[in-house]
Amino acid sequence: MEAGWDDVRAGELIDGRYELVDPAGKGGMAQIWRAHDRKTGRQVAVKFLRLDTEDLRQLDTQEQEEELGHRRLRFIREAGLLAFLRHPNIPEQYAFGTHGGVPYLVMYHVVGINLRTFLNEYTPLPPTVAVSAAAQIAGALVHAHERDVVHRDLKPENLMISERGVGFLIDFGIGKQLGIESTLTQPGSTLGTPGYQAPEQIQGEEATAATDVYSFCCVFYELLTGRPPFVTNDRDGSVERQHLRTTPLRPSDLAAGIGDALDELVLRGLAKEPEQRPTMREILDVLGEFTPRPGDPEPRPWLPNDPTRPFRALDENTAANRSPEQEPAGGTRDDEDGGWLDPDAIELLCSAAERELEEGEPGGAVSELAGLVSRVREEWGRRPLVRQVWELTAGGLWLAGDFGAAARLYENIADDLVRGNNPRERADRAVFGLRAARCRLESDGDTGAAINVATEAGYTAAALPEPYAMQVETERREAADRISELLAARDGGLDSGATPGRE
Missing domain, CATH: 3.30.200.20 (Phosphorylase Kinase; domain 1)
Incomplete structure (x- = not known):
C-alpha cells in the first residue's frame, strides 16, 4: 500500500x-x-x-x-x-x-457550511431564501453544462453556502465531460447518491445534462419543502422505486408561499423522461424572476449564512463584514473615489458580468468592470479577484468586437498576473496567449503570428500533465480552427502546410 x-x-x-x-x-x-x-x-x-x-x-x-x-x-x-x-x-x-x-x-477555500447542515439548522426556509440558494447553484450548472461538463452527484453534501451567503458547487470527483469516453465507470454500475439520482442513473444508463437537472430539482424541492421529493414508506415502497414510478407532491402541498411557477418548474425538472425536463438555463431564467433585488430587506428570521445577500447587497455597505483575507493589502486609506474598493461589491459585479457574457450580451456590469481594470490592479496587486475582473472585461471586449483592446488585456493577464512556472500557471499563460492571438486575428488578420502562438502552445501542452494539457489543447484547437477558416477564405484556398499543429 x-x-x-x-x-x-x-x-x-x-x-x-x-x-x-x-x-x-x-x-x-x-x-x-x-x-x-x-x-x-x-x-x-x-x-x-x-x-x-x-x-x-x-x-x-x-x-x-x-x-x-x-x-x-x-x-x-x-x-x-x-x-x-x-x-x-x-x-x-x-x-x-x-x-x-x-x-x-x-x-x-470556502468558509461556510454545506447545504445539508444549512437545511438541518434552518429549515423551514422562506421561499426567497430557497430560491436564492438554488439560483446560485443553477448558475454554476449552466456554466458547466455549456462547457459539456456534467456533475453526476448533486446532493446537499456537495453544495456549500459561505459566510457571505455565496453558494458553491463542489466535488466534481465523478463529473465528466460529455463526448469523452471513460473507462472509469463499469458498465451497468450506478453513479450518484440514492435519493438524488435520476431514473436513468438508477437504471445504470449514461448521465447527461438532464440527469443533473433532475438531481438539482431534488435538492431544490428539499430547499422549498424541508424534505426530499421521495421518502421510504409502506404504501409507495423504496425511494428508488418512487423515483422510477411515482409523481411527487407539488412543493406547495408541503410548504406555504410557493407559487404555481415554482411548482411547475420543479415538477418539470423531476420528469421521468430526460427529454421532458427543462435545461439549466431555462431553470435559471425562471429562478431569476423570484430572487431578491438590490436593496430588498433581509429575510426573517435572520440567517448567518444568508443566500439572499449576494442578490440584495449591491447597495449595502458590507465593509464591516469583510473577512481578513479580503482586506486590501496595505491597510485602508481614503482617496478621491471614497476609499478602498469593496471586494463584496466587485464580486457581485463579476457575477453580473458573468451572466452577461453567458448570454452573449455584454452590458452595464462589463462596462463597470472595464472602468475598474487599472484601479483593482493598483489596490489589490495580483490577487485572484483582479484577474477575474480582467478576464471578464477582456471577454466582454471580445464579444463587443473591440478585438484590439481585448487582445491587449489578455496579453497583460499572461504577462502581469500569471507569474509562476508550475503546470497550472504555464497552462494559463498559454491559454491567454491563444486568446490574445485569436483577437489579433480578428483585428488585423495576421495568421502567421497566430500560427506561431498556436504551435508554441502545442509544445507547451505536450509538456504538461493531463488536466492542464487538455485545457490548453481545447483552446489551441479553437484557435487552429479559426486560422484555418481565414486561410481557406483567402485567394488560393487553404494552405494546408500552414495549418497550426504540434509535431
Whole structure:
C-alpha cells in the first residue's frame, strides 16, 4: 500500500508555498486540509486523494492496485474539469500535483457550511431564501453544462453556502465531460447518491445534462419543502422505486408561499423522461424572476449564512463584514473615489458580468468592470479577484468586437498576473496567449503570428500533465480552427502546410 493521507502533517509545505494548517474534512476518497498560501497570504484548501481507506484494505494486492489506478485517474479528471471551469459559484483551482506520492489539488477555500447542515439548522426556509440558494447553484450548472461538463452527484453534501451567503458547487470527483469516453465507470454500475439520482442513473444508463437537472430539482424541492421529493414508506415502497414510478407532491402541498411557477418548474425538472425536463438555463431564467433585488430587506428570521445577500447587497455597505483575507493589502486609506474598493461589491459585479457574457450580451456590469481594470490592479496587486475582473472585461471586449483592446488585456493577464512556472500557471499563460492571438486575428488578420502562438502552445501542452494539457489543447484547437477558416477564405484556398499543429 502506498503512502496515504495519514502521512501528511500540519506544517508541511506543498509545492513550496502551501503550508498545511489543519484537516478540514474527509470523505470516502479524499482528505481536505486548510492551508496558508505563503505567496499570496490567502487561505486555501488542499484536497488529497486518500490511498488507504478501509474498503481498500479489504482487497487483495492486485485489486488494490487496480482500484488505486481508477482513483488516481478520477482525481486527475476532477483536476482537469476544475481547470476548465471558471465561475464565481465553483471553487477555483490554483494548483495540481503530487506530494510524497499522494495526488493533491489546491483550490479556493470556502468558509461556510454545506447545504445539508444549512437545511438541518434552518429549515423551514422562506421561499426567497430557497430560491436564492438554488439560483446560485443553477448558475454554476449552466456554466458547466455549456462547457459539456456534467456533475453526476448533486446532493446537499456537495453544495456549500459561505459566510457571505455565496453558494458553491463542489466535488466534481465523478463529473465528466460529455463526448469523452471513460473507462472509469463499469458498465451497468450506478453513479450518484440514492435519493438524488435520476431514473436513468438508477437504471445504470449514461448521465447527461438532464440527469443533473433532475438531481438539482431534488435538492431544490428539499430547499422549498424541508424534505426530499421521495421518502421510504409502506404504501409507495423504496425511494428508488418512487423515483422510477411515482409523481411527487407539488412543493406547495408541503410548504406555504410557493407559487404555481415554482411548482411547475420543479415538477418539470423531476420528469421521468430526460427529454421532458427543462435545461439549466431555462431553470435559471425562471429562478431569476423570484430572487431578491438590490436593496430588498433581509429575510426573517435572520440567517448567518444568508443566500439572499449576494442578490440584495449591491447597495449595502458590507465593509464591516469583510473577512481578513479580503482586506486590501496595505491597510485602508481614503482617496478621491471614497476609499478602498469593496471586494463584496466587485464580486457581485463579476457575477453580473458573468451572466452577461453567458448570454452573449455584454452590458452595464462589463462596462463597470472595464472602468475598474487599472484601479483593482493598483489596490489589490495580483490577487485572484483582479484577474477575474480582467478576464471578464477582456471577454466582454471580445464579444463587443473591440478585438484590439481585448487582445491587449489578455496579453497583460499572461504577462502581469500569471507569474509562476508550475503546470497550472504555464497552462494559463498559454491559454491567454491563444486568446490574445485569436483577437489579433480578428483585428488585423495576421495568421502567421497566430500560427506561431498556436504551435508554441502545442509544445507547451505536450509538456504538461493531463488536466492542464487538455485545457490548453481545447483552446489551441479553437484557435487552429479559426486560422484555418481565414486561410481557406483567402485567394488560393487553404494552405494546408500552414495549418497550426504540434509535431
